[in-house]
Amino acid sequence: MSLKVALFGITREIVGTSVIELPAPAPATVGELLAEMRRQYPALGDLRSCAVAVNNEYAGNDQPLHTVDEIALIPPVAGG
């Protein structure tokens, strides 16, 4: 069971792909996912913020992750 994480903007450039697959044992929560991503890609830690979205909603660190979820890393937004 692996988790797929979509990447946008500067996080896509840092990771080098628009979707990354995290194999089992996959992170169980948003907080674990962020820690694992920052471990693999230390440049993510230099960003002003890095949020996680689950099914199009911003998610807190305690939120559990499931393989069916649509998961994305959200670097600082700058629309408008």
Next chain:
Amino acid sequence: MTPHLSITDQPIDIAAALAAVQTDTAGAVNSFVGTVRNQSGGRPVRRLHYESYDSMALTQLGHVVAQAYEKWPMLQEVAVVHRKGTLELGDVAVVVAVATPHRAESFAACQFIIDTLKQVVTIWKREEYEDGTEWVAAHP
């Protein structure tokens, strides 16, 4: 009163956005138009690239507009159109249009929507300069 929300890679039709919110019951139509300017922090900008996570951007935009309806119950119609892709200087990046019976709420709701959009909607801006590019607001 379903809001007109869209993200497009085509040039934005400002008149169409204004027309979408006009209604006989609202005497005040207020709009904000964001365009691409030629400098950022004193650095000349050649063009901009907007990248969007469309499904989440529309979900979050819907939340922003729902908050506006809660704050200003008299708010009647709302349209938000955001461009993505490559934009040249002077191109329209975003249009927010609102219609209310009276003008004070119209100004306030329009400003709330554009300000909140910039905080939560998943659209990213990369500025292109003479000597490189940079993702806006990415770093402290």
